[in-house]
Amino acid sequence: MKTAKHPMPSSFCFARHFRPVASDLWALAATFLIVSGISFSPAVQAQGAYPSKPVKIVVGFPAGGGTDVFARVLAQGLSTQMGQSFVIDNKPGAGGVLAGQSMAQAVSDGYTLLMGSTSTQAIAPQLYARRPYGAKDFTPIAHVASVGLVLVAHPAAPFNTVAEMVAYAKSRPGQLNYASGGNGVTNHLAMELLKSRTGSFITHIPYRGSAPALQDVMAGQVSVMFDSIAASGPQIRAGKVKALGIAGLTKSEALPGVPTLSEAGASIGLKGFDTPGWIALYGPKGLPGPLTAQLQEAVSVVLASPEVAQRFAVAGAIPRYMNAAALTAYETSEIRKWLEAIVFSGAKID
Numbered sequence: 001m002k003t004a005k006h007p008m009p010s011s012f013c014f015a016r017h018f019r020p021v022a023s024d025l026w027a028l029a030a031t032f033l034i035v036s037g038i039s040f041s042p043a044v045q046a047q048g049a050y051p052s053k054p055v056k057i058v059v060g061f062p063a064g065g066g067t068d069v070f071a072r073v074l075a076q077g078l079s080t081q082m083g084q085s086f087v088i089d090n091k092p093g094a095g096g097v098l099a100g101q102s103m104a105q106a107v108s109d110g111y112t113l114l115m116g117s118t119s120t121q122a123i124a125p126q127l128y129a130r131r132p133y134g135a136k137d138f139t140p141i142a143h144v145a146s147v148g149l150v151l152v153a154h155p156a157a158p159f160n161t162v163a164e165m166v167a168y169a170k171s172r173p174g175q176l177n178y179a180s181g182g183n184g185v186t187n188h189l190a191m192e193l194l195k196s197r198t199g200s201f202i203t204h205i206p207y208r209g210s211a212p213a214l215q216d217v218m219a220g221q222v223s224v225m226f227d228s229i230a231a232s233g234p235q236i237r238a239g240k241v242k243a244l245g246i247a248g249l250t251k252s253e254a255l256p257g258v259p260t261l262s263e264a265g266a267s268i269g270l271k272g273f274d275t276p277g278w279i280a281l282y283g284p285k286g287l288p289g290p291l292t293a294q295l296q297e298a299v300s301v302v303l304a305s306p307e308v309a310q311r312f313a314v315a316g317a318i319p320r321y322m323n324a325a326a327l328t329a330y331e332t333s334e335i336r337k338w339l340e341a342i343v344f345s346g347a348k349i350d
Helices: 021-035 041-046 066-082 094-105 118-127 162-170 184-198 210-219 229-239 289-303 306-314 325-343
Strands: 055-059 086-090 112-117 138-147 149-153 177-180 204-205 222-228 244-248 279-285 317-322
Touching: 041 244, 055 066, 055 094, 066 086, 066 112, 066 138, 066 210, 066 222, 066 229, 066 279, 066 306, 094 112, 094 118, 094 279, 112 118, 112 222, 118 184, 118 244, 118 325, 149 184, 149 229, 162 210, 162 222, 162 244, 177 184, 177 210, 184 204, 184 222, 184 325, 204 279, 210 222, 210 229, 222 229, 229 244, 279 289, 279 325, 289 306, 289 317, 306 317, 317 325
Parallel strands: 055 086, 055 112, 177 204, 177 222
Antiparallel strands: 112 279, 138 279, 138 317, 149 222, 149 244
């Protein structure tokens, strides 16, 4: 079973915004830190200009999945902005948890970062009976984007709307299967929440990432799944899967003809159904303040680029920059929301 690949465009223009020299970046970082009440340590200053070698961004899902798609856009922008290569290191497994756990062994020097997501940062720490990690084990850097989810089905599935899908599932309890990117990831819990609210029984088939799960939906091995618009959008437009609804309260510019599940499923218990995902950049615990400031400044510039906004929009996401403090507060609110979903669905991993 091969992982779906989503080739990225070879280049896009950052010329208007990028390529300040290292001294400019340190000046920006210094200004931020002074305002924040944080001072440079002599040890960090002695390290010289950052980055002086390639920076690795760890992604907890296979190449081609939604998180991977956005991570590559961000990495390309940071490479141009900071004058050094930012490369993606895919570490799939356990719904992104393995990648999160790898940060515990990473050196806090700014050369190993994590592209965290709703699944890895807000869900996994409270879904597992033995918590793999917590918020204190990471250094928040910047929120990157809000990511839309869409419910998709194989083109030959005997239903074309979410109401028809639920009716089909209720008439055949346990016979309809759904795929996910792994136990505890966003598209797993989104479907469990749908099942709970509609009183339907649909069997879960977990995969090592959303990309191989989507491959099996396209092949007809599994009937339905929630997936990021980033990964499923091209397959929807190509007719390889059909869209049943957006898992949010507003329609997506990338899929203008697709209704929200809230409106399409209002009569079956889905009114107000809202489960968008998000991605954010993190460092290992103890990442020095100057490096955090420099990275979040670079991320803010990348996300302000119209080219990046366009690429995110096409993929079903909205660039949404938050600095470390705002990201910390947002993550806390998301943990509360998804805990409610976990309790509501009864999902738990031993």
